[in-house]
Amino acid sequence: MTDTTDFEAKRDIAEIAVERYKQGRLTRRGFVMAMGALGVLPALGSKATAQAKEIIVVNWGGTAKDVLQEVLCDTYTAETGIPVIVDGSGPSAGKIRAMVESGAVVWDLCDSGAGSAIILEQQGMTQPIDYSIVDKAKVLEGTAYNNGVGNYVYSYVLATNPKMLGGNVPQSWEDVWNVKDFPGMRTFRKSVRGQLESATQARGVPLAEVYDALSTEDGIKAAIAKFRELRENIIVWGSGSDSQNLFLQEEVAIGNIWSTRAHLLKDQMDAESFNVSFNGGVIAPGIWVVPKNNPAGTEETMKFIAHGQKPELQVKWLEMIGSGPINPAAAALVPAELAPWNPSSPENLATQILYNDEWYAKNQIAAEELYVDALIN
Amino acid sequence: MPRSAFQIFFQTGAWLIIAFLVLPLLVVIPISFTDTSYIGLPKDGLSTQHYVNYFTDAKWLGATWTSVWVGVVVATCATVLGTAFAIGCWFLSDRASSVARWVLITPILVPPVVQSLGFYRFWVVLGLIDTHFGVILAHTLLALPYVSISVFAALTNLDRNIPRAARSLGASVLQTVWAVVVPAAKPGIATGFIFAFIVSFDEIVGVLFITVRRVSTLPKMIWEGIQDNIDPTIAAVATVLVVITLVATAIGALRRS
Amino acid sequence: MPRINEKVSYWMLVVPALAIMVVFYIVPVLGIWKIAFTEPQTGVDNFVAMANSSAVKTSFVITFRVAAITTIGCLTLGYIVAYAISNYASRLTPLMVVLVILPFWVSVLIRSFSWIVLLGRSGIVNDALRGAGVIDSPLRLMHNELGVLIAMIHVMLPFAILPMLTNMRGISGAYVQAARSLGAGEWTAFRQVYFPQTLPGVMSGALLVFVLSLGFFVTPALLGGGRVLMISEYITYQIQEFLNWGLGSALSVGLLVATALVLLIAARFVNLRAALLERK
Numbered sequence A: 001m002t003d004t005t006d007f008e009a010k011r012d013i014a015e016i017a018v019e020r021y022k023q024g025r026l027t028r029r030g031f032v033m034a035m036g037a038l039g040v041l042p043a044l045g046s047k048a049t050a051q052a053k054e055i056i057v058v059n060w061g062g063t064a065k066d067v068l069q070e071v072l073c074d075t076y077t078a079e080t081g082i083p084v085i086v087d088g089s090g091p092s093a094g095k096i097r098a099m100v101e102s103g104a105v106v107w108d109l110c111d112s113g114a115g116s117a118i119i120l121e122q123q124g125m126t127q128p129i130d131y132s133i134v135d136k137a138k139v140l141e142g143t144a145y146n147n148g149v150g151n152y153v154y155s156y157v158l159a160t161n162p163k164m165l166g167g168n169v170p171q172s173w174e175d176v177w178n179v180k181d182f183p184g185m186r187t188f189r190k191s192v193r194g195q196l197e198s199a200t201q202a203r204g205v206p207l208a209e210v211y212d213a214l215s216t217e218d219g220i221k222a223a224i225a226k227f228r229e230l231r232e233n234i235i236v237w238g239s240g241s242d243s244q245n246l247f248l249q250e251e252v253a254i255g256n257i258w259s260t261r262a263h264l265l266k267d268q269m270d271a272e273s274f275n276v277s278f279n280g281g282v283i284a285p286g287i288w289v290v291p292k293n294n295p296a297g298t299e300e301t302m303k304f305i306a307h308g309q310k311p312e313l314q315v316k317w318l319e320m321i322g323s324g325p326i327n328p329a330a331a332a333l334v335p336a337e338l339a340p341w342n343p344s345s346p347e348n349l350a351t352q353i354l355y356n357d358e359w360y361a362k363n364q365i366a367a368e369e370l371y372v373d374a375l376i377n
Numbered sequence B: 001m002p003r004s005a006f007q008i009f010f011q012t013g014a015w016l017i018i019a020f021l022v023l024p025l026l027v028v029i030p031i032s033f034t035d036t037s038y039i040g041l042p043k044d045g046l047s048t049q050h051y052v053n054y055f056t057d058a059k060w061l062g063a064t065w066t067s068v069w070v071g072v073v074v075a076t077c078a079t080v081l082g083t084a085f086a087i088g089c090w091f092l093s094d095r096a097s098s099v100a101r102w103v104l105i106t107p108i109l110v111p112p113v114v115q116s117l118g119f120y121r122f123w124v125v126l127g128l129i130d131t132h133f134g135v136i137l138a139h140t141l142l143a144l145p146y147v148s149i150s151v152f153a154a155l156t157n158l159d160r161n162i163p164r165a166a167r168s169l170g171a172s173v174l175q176t177v178w179a180v181v182v183p184a185a186k187p188g189i190a191t192g193f194i195f196a197f198i199v200s201f202d203e204i205v206g207v208l209f210i211t212v213r214r215v216s217t218l219p220k221m222i223w224e225g226i227q228d229n230i231d232p233t234i235a236a237v238a239t240v241l242v243v244i245t246l247v248a249t250a251i252g253a254l255r256r257s
Numbered sequence C: 001m002p003r004i005n006e007k008v009s010y011w012m013l014v015v016p017a018l019a020i021m022v023v024f025y026i027v028p029v030l031g032i033w034k035i036a037f038t039e040p041q042t043g044v045d046n047f048v049a050m051a052n053s054s055a056v057k058t059s060f061v062i063t064f065r066v067a068a069i070t071t072i073g074c075l076t077l078g079y080i081v082a083y084a085i086s087n088y089a090s091r092l093t094p095l096m097v098v099l100v101i102l103p104f105w106v107s108v109l110i111r112s113f114s115w116i117v118l119l120g121r122s123g124i125v126n127d128a129l130r131g132a133g134v135i136d137s138p139l140r141l142m143h144n145e146l147g148v149l150i151a152m153i154h155v156m157l158p159f160a161i162l163p164m165l166t167n168m169r170g171i172s173g174a175y176v177q178a179a180r181s182l183g184a185g186e187w188t189a190f191r192q193v194y195f196p197q198t199l200p201g202v203m204s205g206a207l208l209v210f211v212l213s214l215g216f217f218v219t220p221a222l223l224g225g226g227r228v229l230m231i232s233e234y235i236t237y238q239i240q241e242f243l244n245w246g247l248g249s250a251l252s253v254g255l256l257v258a259t260a261l262v263l264l265i266a267a268r269f270v271n272l273r274a275a276l277l278e279r280k
Helices: A008-023 A028-039 A043-050 A062-082 A091-104 A114-122 A197-204 A206-212 A217-233 A238-247 A259-268 A300-308 A311-321 A328-333 A345-349 A357-377 B005-026 B030-031 B048-058 B058-092 B095-104 B110-125 B133-155 B161-168 B173-202 B207-211 B216-228 B233-256 C002-038 C045-052 C054-087 C095-103 C108-119 C125-133 C144-170 C173-183 C186-214 C218-223 C231-242 C245-266 C272-277
Strands: A053-057 A084-087 A107-110 A148-160 A184-190 A234-237 A254-258 A276-289 A352-354
Touching: A008 A107, A008 A238, A028 B173, A053 A062, A053 A091, A053 A300, A053 A352, A053 C245, A062 A084, A062 A300, A062 A311, A062 C095, A062 C218, A062 C272, A084 B110, A091 A114, A107 A114, A107 A300, A114 A276, A114 A357, A114 C144, A148 A197, A148 A259, A148 A300, A184 A217, A184 A238, A197 A206, A197 A217, A197 A276, A197 B161, A206 A217, A217 A234, A217 A357, A217 C108, A217 C173, A234 A238, A238 A254, A238 A259, A238 C125, A254 A259, A259 A276, A276 A345, A311 A328, A328 A345, A328 C272, A345 A352, A357 C054, A357 C231, B005 B030, B005 C054, B005 C095, B005 C144, B005 C186, B005 C218, B030 C108, B048 B058, B048 B233, B048 C095, B058 B173, B058 B216, B058 B233, B058 C002, B110 B133, B110 B207, B110 C231, B110 C245, B133 B173, B133 B207, B133 C002, B173 B216, B173 C002, B207 B216, B216 B233, B216 C108, B233 C095, C002 C045, C045 C245, C054 C095, C054 C144, C054 C186, C054 C231, C095 C125, C095 C144, C108 C218, C125 C231, C144 C186, C173 C186, C186 C245, C186 C272, C218 C231
Parallel strands: A053 A084, A053 A107, A184 A234, A184 A254, A276 A352
Antiparallel strands: A107 A276, A148 A254, A148 A276
């Protein structure tokens, strides 16, 4: 099984914070702190081992680090007096494993992905989540693993530019593949993640059966064939900001992009020139994992995870960088104008499917090869 | 004599093609004065905000400074090494030295991505990833071919009897090189130095592979800017560089004429 | 034995640069071959995977096609410029030479950026054409092979012009004059007398442009929209997206071999020494 955690998606969320700052949505203090910390992150490690009553949370850096610090960690410190420090050095499965095997664990909690969580559990590198402290009901169904639990979500969504399309906006992936009625360029990711699901729906497969359809080689080939069919109308995005630029520069009218990027675009573009539909979207969770023998201890870390499940904090997270609350109860607290952009609102959840990490672990590499071929050959 | 169709074709054609070469370099200028926050021509008026942004942003300035000093160090190292190399080869002028010259120009022929992969893996072993020294070493290697070619070219005009005379008058090899050959190679050395600086100053693919976060050069900032958030600051930076190039070229041309 | 001594002292000048080049350049590049044959397992798996992959084949085809079209474009345009510079002397000739060399000093990155600005859907070219009423809806000039080719020709053009210019400057006007005085028309004299003499320069330019284009990365990556996947971009894609060093290295070896083959074949038509080692 291969590690299919989408690190790029995580880094992208980090980058988004930078843009937020530019737009004046993050405090300068917080931003400067984060920038200053960029180069000195490894130093945190030694400090961490010295003090037991301190929690080190690791994410993917950039400035999402700052948001994490501000929204979850500082509030926890205010409540309990226990310092929580974010390290942005990127807790890849490989690094976690190396740390646990070396016996010098300095991380308490890592922002990982479902793919990594499963592998790390199999390898015995992580601790079970204590569901007597962490509330299973406060995370999206399907994101509570033995040794990992959801912390936020992002989606692959159908973004459109109604102005360029003359008001005639595709409502489904089937529409997206209909070049005749919806002319213009589309953008898809330079990887099959979250993309084959769209193509499969465009074949007429109902949302709920997408991964069943993709479970056979024929199903994959059929999805790839859909891309081959559409390729003259495709521009590929490599990074999240790539996708953002393609919309900003009006290079594309339609696209499958991350909801977190869409969250930025809605502020950068007029209401009539940017729109998002979660219909047929793919929702992917970030997953907390706790390395074995973490310095702060199991209980302390579990308490912090539970703290992070508070709906009001999760809403704040959404407001700041567009990551969706993992706690379904948070949806009710989301301001009305943000609700349509929340990947995990009940309305949006109903029209999406959960990203299937097991499928990716099994099929991604072969599918990527076919995907590239379909796009260029 | 009236101009024939033949002449008109070549003369107007040549100017049109030169316009195709030069004009695109200038488009960054109007863009850099845009009053919008995205890439485009000025909308309601001119603005210098993107220049202000460039000249006040510590990251852009830091990257510019890094590129300049790394470039100077690279040019110096490459010029010293490359000049010695070319002079040695010129004296030897045998089969072995000819092979050596071919070896030294391989960086021109190997695709940038391929050599950068090689750098990356080797630099990991040496612990040079994300260090200034690592960048300087890589850039020196990439600049060496240009120095050795231009110095060697300058030496082709040097009469071999002159150093021979110096030697027979009792000058040591080093004295001969220093007093006779180096002066003759001076134009080539100067060209080589400038080439080496430019190679380093503009190099992007290698830097993308062997630096992470601590080392940032101007091309890397521009690359990330184009990839990440197309922001007119890039146009301001590009304008500064293009204008410097134009001024330097003009001065060079005037001095020559 | 003074002769030997002397040789040794010349070699002392040669060795520092040569040693650094061998240790820090040649060895790492050869290291890629090792990776290609050893990661993830020892053997030729990577090359088998490469040979079986239709995407890799297509990528090689795209690479050669783009390089070939770029070469032809550069030679055609470059020839006209080189011819005008070397045959119609005027006050402006030095200016022409300066303008040909000028783009050399501006980085490929900035030149590609300029083309992004020009060729985008709402770029300057499309805006101007729409403003002039020539077109109704924007043309697709970028994010496709056309955009890559325009920008590549722009970047490579000076590499084609300079060798041709060097060559043409060495051609005496006497032959064409003789042909003309014998009654040959301007075109005929050009085609039958002048052009054959310029072939060495054309070939040098062709080789230089073609070899450099084969390994090009920046411009296709920025203007290709992901669908003009040349080998260099494919290599970085394999390594950055999938950490697939084995296949990435195998592709690199493929690209190196392809480049070497081109040089070997070219050696039959071009004086490689003059084209590469002793170019000005």
